[in-house]
Amino acid sequence: MLKAVALVTYKEWAAYRSHMLLSLVVGPVFFLAQVFIWTAVYAGRDELGGFTLNQMLLYFGASSVIYYLIMDFADWNLQMLIRTGKFLTYVLRPVPHPFFAFSQKVGHRILGFLFEFIPVWLIFFFLFDVKLIPAKPFWAIVSVMFSFVIMFLLNYSMGILAFWLTRTDGIRALIRLFRDLMAGVFIPLSFFPDVVQKILFFLPFQFVSYVPTRVFLGSYDLAGWNMSIPVIVGIQGLAVIGMLIFTALLWRLGIKRFTGVGA
Amino acid sequence: MKYSTLILLGRSLKVSFAERAAYRGDFLLSFSVTFLLELITPLVTLLIYNSGTTFPGWTLQEALMIQAVFLIARSVAFPLFFGMVWIVFEQAKEGTFEITLLKPRSPLLLTMLKGVDIEGVGRILGGILLFLFALKGLPVPGIHAWLLFIVLLTLSVMVLFGFALILTASLFIWIGNGRVIELLESILVFSRYPGSIFSSPVQWIFAVVVPLSMIALYPAEALMGRTDPLMVYSIPTSFAFLGAGYLFWKCMIRRYAGGGG
Numbered sequence: 104m105l106k107a108v109a110l111v112t113y114k115e116w117a118a119y120r121s122h123m124l125l126s127l128v129v130g131p132v133f134f135l136a137q138v139f140i141w142t143a144v145y146a147g148r149d150e151l152g153g154f155t156l157n158q159m160l161l162y163f164g165a166s167s168v169i170y171y172l173i174m175d176f177a178d179w180n181l182q183m184l185i186r187t188g189k190f191l192t193y194v195l196r197p198v199p200h201p202f203f204a205f206s207q208k209v210g211h212r213i214l215g216f217l218f219e220f221i222p223v224w225l226i227f228f229f230l231f232d233v234k235l236i237p238a239k240p241f242w243a244i245v246s247v248m249f250s251f252v253i254m255f256l257l258n259y260s261m262g263i264l265a266f267w268l269t270r271t272d273g274i275r276a277l278i279r280l281f282r283d284l285m286a287g288v289f290i291p292l293s294f295f296p297d298v299v300q301k302i303l304f305f306l307p308f309q310f311v312s313y314v315p316t317r318v319f320l321g322s323y324d325l326a327g328w329n330m331s332i333p334v335i336v337g338i339q340g341l342a343v344i345g346m347l348i349f350t351a352l353l354w355r356l357g358i359k360r361f362t363g364v365g366a
Numbered sequence: 367m368k369y370s371t372l373i374l375l376g377r378s379l380k381v382s383f384a385e386r387a388a389y390r391g392d393f394l395l396s397f398s399v400t401f402l403l404e405l406i407t408p409l410v411t412l413l414i415y416n417s418g419t420t421f422p423g424w425t426l427q428e429a430l431m432i433q434a435v436f437l438i439a440r441s442v443a444f445p446l447f448f449g450m451v452w453i454v455f456e457q458a459k460e461g462t463f464e465i466t467l468l469k470p471r472s473p474l475l476l477t478m479l480k481g482v483d484i485e486g487v488g489r490i491l492g493g494i495l496l497f498l499f500a501l502k503g504l505p506v507p508g509i510h511a512w513l514l515f516i517v518l519l520t521l522s523v524m525v526l527f528g529f530a531l532i533l534t535a536s537l538f539i540w541i542g543n544g545r546v547i548e549l550l551e552s553i554l555v556f557s558r559y560p561g562s563i564f565s566s567p568v569q570w571i572f573a574v575v576v577p578l579s580m581i582a583l584y585p586a587e588a589l590m591g592r593t594d595p596l597m598v599y600s601i602p603t604s605f606a607f608l609g610a611g612y613l614f615w616k617c618m619i620r621r622y623a624g625g626g627g
Contacts, residue, residue, distance in 0.1 A: 125545045132552040139556075143563035144419045151417050273395025280403055289406055294413040 104198060105206040112210030126219040130167050131226050137163045138231065152294040158320065162291055164233040165319040166312055170288075171219040172247055173254045173311070175208045178279075181262025182271045191363030201259060201354060208255055238321025242332045246318040249339045253310050256346040257282060263350070266357035287313035292325055300326035310342045371475065378482040386485060393485065400488035404440070407558050408433045408496055424560045427503030428590060434500050435589075436558050436582035437493030439519060443526035444489065449481025451547060454534045459542040461624045474615060477534070507589050518585035518597075521604040525577050528604075529553075531611030535618035557581040561594065573600040580604045 116123070138160060145156040154162060181204065184190035193200045227233040237243035261278050265271045283289065285308035292303055292313050303309055304326050314335055317323040323335045330338075386393040408430055415426045454477060457463035466473050466480075507515070533546045540546070557578040561569050572578040573596035584597045 119542070121540075122543045122545050125543070125549060129545070129548050129552045132549075133555060136552070136555040136559075139563045139568075140559060143421055144414055146422055148419055151414075151419060268392065270389040270392045273392040273397075273399055276399040276403070277395060280399060280406070284406065284409075290410045290413055294417055296416075 104202070105209060108203060108206035109210030109213065112207045113214050116211055116214050120214070120218050123214065123218040124222075126171065127222050127226065130171075130219070130223045131230065134163060134167055134227065134231065134233075152291055153324065154291060154293070159291070160231075160233055161235070161320055162316055164227050164231070164235050166288065166316045168220055168224050168227070168235060169247055169250070169312065169315050169319065171215050171223065172212060173251045173315075174215070175211065175255055175258055177204050177208060177255055178258040178261035178271075178275050180204065180207075181259060182265035182275070185262075185265040185361065186269055188363045190361065194358075194361065194363070201350070204259060205255055208251075212251070235319075237319045239318070239332055242336050243315070243319045246315040246336050246339060249336070249343050250311050250315040252343050253307060253339075253346055256343075256350045257307065257311065260346075260350050260353050263353045263357040266360045282308050282311060285309065286311040287316065297326060304328065307342050307346055310339045314339050374475070374479050375482070378479040379484055382482050382484040396485050397488040400486060401492040404437050404489050404492045405496070407436075421560045421563055423562045425503070427500045428586075429560055430496060431500040431504065431590060432560060432582045432586040433558050434493055434496035435519065435522070435586040436554075437489055437496060439522040439526060439581055439585070441487065441489035441493050443523045443530070445483045445486035447478060447481075447527050447530035448486075448533075448547075449483040450477040450530065450534045451481070451537065452544075453477050453481040454537045455542065455544055458537050458622065463538075463622060464624055467622075473619060474531075504590060507591065511589050511591055514588040515585050518580065518588050521577075521601065522581045522585055524608045525580050525604050528608040528611035531608075531615045535611075535615040538618040538622040553578070554581070557583065569596060573597070574603050577603045577607050 141156060141159050141163075145151060145159070149155060151159070181190075181200075184193065190200070193203065196203070224235055227235055257278075261271070261275050264274055268274060285292075285303050285306055287309065292300060292309060295303065309325065313325070314323065318332055318336060321332065323330050323332065386396075411429050411433065412426070414421075415429075420426070421429050454463065457466065466476050469476055529550055533550055536546060537543065553576075556564075556572060561572070561579060561583050564572065569579070572583075573580075573594075577600045579594075579596070580600045580603070584594065584600060587594055587597065
């Protein structure tokens with residue numbers, strides 16, 4: 104089932120591969136801006152927020168390419184189905200929608216791997232001389248797989264809110280903003296004040312981007328807590344289980360509220 | 367601007383508000399989020415300065431002033447001009463842009479008015495708050511500085527309008543590519559930071575080729591009494607950029623061939 108849906112999604116989106124290839128410009132341009140910004144602020148300094156300049160560029164490089172592996176728009180898709188009533192057709196199918204949506208993500212991201220991850224990785228490698236080679240490949244792969252699932256569960260949970268709110272543009276934008284901020288997308292979490300770092304450690308958002316990026320680089324610390332890579336990946340695994348339970352509960356509550364007319 | 371155009375603009379704002387008011391809670395939340403979203407770059411700047419470093423030659427207040435000016439220019443340009451990107455995105459994909467072409471007014475004006483987005487006005491609140499915060503830590507600007515600031519801010523909105531025209535026009539050919547906005551956002555990152563972080567050739571490009579520095583850096587510098595020799599070259603470039611955007615729009619709209627329907 105997963106394979107069939109993933110394959111169909113892959114073929115469907117392959118028709119729009121030129122749109123995906125826009126990432127070849129967007130990703131490197133964003134990264135170029137980071138190069139300018141961080142090169143300037145590191146002038147005369149060896150370390151900031153626990154990172155050297157080289158590590159900082161690796162952080163943003165790794166964070167960018169990992170995003171191509173884990174991103175999805177499950178939230179937008181689910182709220183659109185609920186709002187328009189099209190979700191009715193999925194209720195009648197013998198497959199739970201969360202699994203269907205997850206399978207779609209698998210297909211979509213396989214395409215992303217081929218048309219976004221690999222080309223951008225090569226651009227970083229040859230153009231920016233940023234060698235994005237994971238320090239511990241096995242743990243990096245496991246961590247990225249976990250963040251793939253957590254990102255989906257977070258986004259899908261956002262989509263579920265449409266069962267209550269119908270239109271969720273505002274709340275989704277708000278959660279996405281906090282998700283990215285607290286996942287270390289804009290700046291590494293070690294730049295935040297200590298007390299904020301301690302709070303962030305107990306939230307699931309760091310597992311979306313900060314943890315896989317740090318695992319990719321080969322070391323992890325937040326709020327003064329240093330952990331070995333297997334330990335933090337293990338905690339990330341527990342976060343996956345926690346998010347699975349949370350999403351399943353939210354789904355059960357939400358689906359009871361669905362009323363579809365037409366479609 | 368003609369009186370009838372102003373009436374149309376007023377009605378577009380009214381319709382946009384009425385449309386969004388159907389889901390009032392979501393509208394208010396979206397309005398607030400738009401404001402919060404724009405404060406991310408200043409927050410990153412604040413965290414950088416708090417870590418004990420600076421953008422060379424720029425105090426925190428000066429750096430924040432650039433970002434405040436960026437927000438103000440964006441909060442004017444985006445609600446007015448960038449909604450048309452999504453209008454053409456939808457209409458070109460569905461093949462319904464022909465309806466706009468059949469109407470007895472300029473397709474550009476109609477598309478722009480249809481795209482007016484009241485939600486994006488939330489940004490101006492963030493811009494003004496940040497502007498006042500940054501201004502508090504800077505010497506009081508004189509009347510000349512204010513006048514120059516207003517002129518350059520107008521040019522900044524013009525440059526953004528140029529970008530809106532280029533992006534929208536590209537969708538007549540690149541049907542259904544909603545990611546063009548991402549492309550713009552990645553380019554606009556360069557206009558939110560002090561010029562000193564870029565190498566000299568890059569500063570020259572942002573002044574004379576693609577006037578990104580006119581969006582926030584030069585208006586902010588004018589207000590702070592800083593002088594930049596490249597600023598002068600950037601003024602004709604801004605006009606040329608808008609002109610190029612308009613020509614591109616004219617050229618692309620002729621190539622529109624109704625992809626859907």
